Amino acid sequence: MFKLLLLIAIIWGVYYFFIKKKPLPNKESDVMVECEKCHTFISSREAIIKDGKYYCSKKCAGAKE
Ligand SMILES: [Zn+2]
Structure with a gap:
């Protein structure tokens, strides 16, 4: 049971790391310039x-x- 929780924690950690590292390009592309x-x-x-x-x-x- 403890191993399963550890595995979930590792998966969540990796998942969170990739989500956080991924930049959001949409915010930059919407800038209007003159x-x-x-x-x-x-x-x-x-x-x-x-x-x-x-x-x-x-x-x-x-x-x-
Ligand atoms: Zn022009």
Whole structure:
């Protein structure tokens, strides 16, 4: 009986360890960023990052003032 409880504890411990270690990507992908050029709001997942700034498209990222 004690061995069974120990086994459950080990399984729970491993399970908990993996759940805790697993990152949550959903929270980060939902961030809305503003385009540096045309000020359109786009999700950071779709945004083009150039020189540390966000752009909505290649056209905005490539266009120079
Ligand atoms: Zn833009």
